[in-house]
Amino acid sequence: MSKRSFTKEEQALLRENKYTYSVTANTISFTIEFKKEFWKLYQTGHRPREIVEILGYDFELLGETRVTGLQGMIKKQAAEGNFREGQHASYAVSNHPDYSLMSDSQKLYAMEHELYYLRHEMEFLKKISNPGKDIK
Structure with a gap:
């Protein structure tokens, strides 16, 4: 139908x-x-x-x-x-994500993923804010 x-x-x-x-x-x-x-x-x-x-x-x-x-x-x-x-x-x-909708294992996975992503994002921001320090 x-x-x-x-x-x-x-x-x-x-x-x-x-x-x-x-x-x-x-x-x-x-x-x-x-x-x-x-x-x-x-x-x-x-x-x-x-x-x-x-x-x-x-x-x-x-x-x-x-x-x-x-x-x-x-x-x-x-x-x-x-x-x-x-x-x-x-x-x-x-x-x-709305963590209140997730099971405990889903929350843990989502939070680990978010932490990993934020750490990489922070490293990227550090590199672009000081471009001359990484060049040798």
Whole structure:
């Protein structure tokens, strides 16, 4: 089953929901707050259909294909520890992971990676701020 298009009236209705980031005839994007609330409810055992209705959307309007895709996308972003506004990485409000969404092992890995990256970044900044000292 393919995704169906939204009419102008349906787009206007979807825009009224505070959790809608943007909507076109073919796509709907959600806010970070929506994704966080969806994830919390999903972890407590609610089904995706229930969750979108709790958060003020008509499941029949969104359709099963969109909601299934939404569930997968939110799971992926939660695993990365970084919910993004809209659909694409370029919409990211913050590039910093949300450690509260991660398991302890994921937190440790993410923090080690961040530490490693910051150390290399610091070394790079030192080198470019004193370019004459490294040249022999």
